[in-house]
Amino acid sequence: MLTQVAIVGAGPAGSLLALLLHNAGIESIVVERQTRQHVLSRVRAGVLEWGAVEVFRRAGVGARLDAEGHVHSGTGIAFGGEHVFFVDIERHANSRFMAYGQTMLQEDLYLAIDQANVQIEFEVDHVAIHDITTAAPSVAFTQHGESKRIDCQFVVGCDGFHGPAKSAMPAGVLRTYEKTYPFGWLGILSETPPLEQLVYCNSERGFALASQRNPMLSRYYVQCPLEDSVDDWSDDRFWHELVLRFPDRIAKQIITGPSIDKSIAPLRSFVAEPMRFGTLFLAGDAAHIVPPTGAKGLNLAVSDVHYLSRALIQHYHDRHDHYLDRYSEMALRRVWGSVRFSWWMTSLLHRFPDHTEIDQRLQEAELAYLQSSDSAQAAMCEQYAGLPFED
Numbered sequence: 061m062l063t064q065v066a067i068v069g070a071g072p073a074g075s076l077l078a079l080l081l082h083n084a085g086i087e088s089i090v091v092e093r094q095t096r097q098h099v100l101s102r103v104r105a106g107v108l109e110w111g112a113v114e115v116f117r118r119a120g121v122g123a124r125l126d127a128e129g130h131v132h133s134g135t136g137i138a139f140g141g142e143h144v145f146f147v148d149i150e151r152h153a154n155s156r157f158m159a160y161g162q163t164m165l166q167e168d169l170y171l172a173i174d175q176a177n178v179q180i181e182f183e184v185d186h187v188a189i190h191d192i193t194t195a196a197p198s199v200a201f202t203q204h205g206e207s208k209r210i211d212c213q214f215v216v217g218c219d220g221f222h223g224p225a226k227s228a229m230p231a232g233v234l235r236t237y238e239k240t241y242p243f244g245w246l247g248i249l250s251e252t253p254p255l256e257q258l259v260y261c262n263s264e265r266g267f268a269l270a271s272q273r274n275p276m277l278s279r280y281y282v283q284c285p286l287e288d289s290v291d292d293w294s295d296d297r298f299w300h301e302l303v304l305r306f307p308d309r310i311a312k313q314i315i316t317g318p319s320i321d322k323s324i325a326p327l328r329s330f331v332a333e334p335m336r337f338g339t340l341f342l343a344g345d346a347a348h349i350v351p352p353t354g355a356k357g358l359n360l361a362v363s364d365v366h367y368l369s370r371a372l373i374q375h376y377h378d379r380h381d382h383y384l385d386r387y388s389e390m391a392l393r394r395v396w397g398s399v400r401f402s403w404w405m406t407s408l409l410h411r412f413p414d415h416t417e418i419d420q421r422l423q424e425a426e427l428a429y430l431q432s433s434d435s436a437q438a439a440m441c442e443q444y445a446g447l448p449f450e451d
């Protein structure tokens with residue numbers, strides 16, 4: 061097979077990139093390890109920065125997002141069993157965000173890709189990336205037992221945290237930074253009306269989050285020990301624990317019901333840099349992971365793809381590599397900003413098993429400061445809303 065850009069991974073980053081390139085007349089072929097159905101069924105992110113919403117609109121997948129996404133002007137924060145305050149992103153950062161499920165977004169992307177006749181090869185195995193120091197790299201793989209190869213001009217690894225792309229860089233080039241957290245998030249999805257706002261909660265029993273996907277689909281999380289499995293958490297146990305964590309006036313608004321999905325995710329900060337070597341580029345979770353507390357993972361995947369699609373379009377349309385040459389440093393500036401913010405939100409809102417009494421009092425003092433200070437809220441809002449893309 062022959063194409064201009066070979067993309068490994070058809071999650072949000074890979075499929076959005078393929079679509080933006082197609083819209084600009086640039087050919088790509090995407091290879092994906094899983095079945096289409098498997099990718100579509102993964103329940104994950106659901107909070108979109110406004111910059112990401114605009115990228116999806118530009119890609120031509122804004123219609124359902126605009127019709128069904130729930131626009132929010134801020135978020136609630138609860139702590140100490142009784143305090144609840146609203147952080148007004150619209151007032152402080154002149155921006156808003158949208159609650160819209162990644163599963164729906166992935167459906168929208170695949171539908172647009174089908175209409176555009178962009179080629180995605182599902183159920184591929186043994187992906188190997190070759191010759192990235194040349195102008196003619198290739199991606200070899202097997203599919204249903206048959207060996208295949210894509211010859212191309214650029215390879216983009218959009219293959220998530222566990223994908224093979226970053227290890228195609230030569231030893232000594234790639235630097236990785238990692239921090240793991242001593243707890244996970246147990247998340248459930250239930251077909252019940254959510255709270256009107258997102259509410260983050262720091263309680264003495266651990267973190268909790270009330271989130272949402274649509275007017276009849278709620279997403280709730282509780283911090284849990286890493287050793288727990290979903291079998292330890294019946295629906296009854298989950299709801300009981302959730303309402304104990306929120307202050308009464310929030311807890312009594314929570315409408316419970318059977319879960320339709322339940323999973324536990326570990327929390328991690330991870331960055332691999334550079335995000336380019338030769339003709340290989342990395343985008344999305346392939347290069348960085350953030351704990352979900354700041355709602356940045358999907359948004360960073362979108363900003364990487366925004367920068368990279370602009371760079372490839374400039375390369376093919378204007379025969380100019382200004383943006384390609386700056387892709388890694390530009391993307392990484394935004395990545396490190398979000399890694400820092402996500403670490404800060406995680407540190408602020410969770411109970412850490414190794415916290416001493418003074419650590420605990422400092423965390424409470426920081427929450428009280430955030431509640432009382434307009435300046436502190438403005439700093440949080442600027443980052444929660446998402447920093448602007450660089451020109």
Ligand SMILES: Cc1cc2nc3c(=O)[nH]c(=O)nc-3n(C[C@H](O)[C@H](O)[C@H](O)COP(=O)(O)OP(=O)(O)OC[C@H]3O[C@@H](n4cnc5c(N)ncnc54)[C@H](O)[C@@H]3O)c2cc1C
Nearest residue numbers: 069071072073093104105219220344345355356357358359
């Ligand atoms: C429980 C949970 C909650 C989250 N909540 C939020 C949130 O609220 N807000 C937010 O912004 N983000 C959130 N995230 C993060 C967000 O879901 C990810 O950042 C996002 O999916 C990244 O997209 P991606 O395309 O880069 O990677 P992925 O979605 O991981 O896609 C990578 C693709 O590559 C494929 N692949 C892997 N290996 C290979 C291979 N060898 N060959 C071919 N294909 C391969 C995978 O099958 C996958 O389809 C959450 C994540 C989880 C797990």
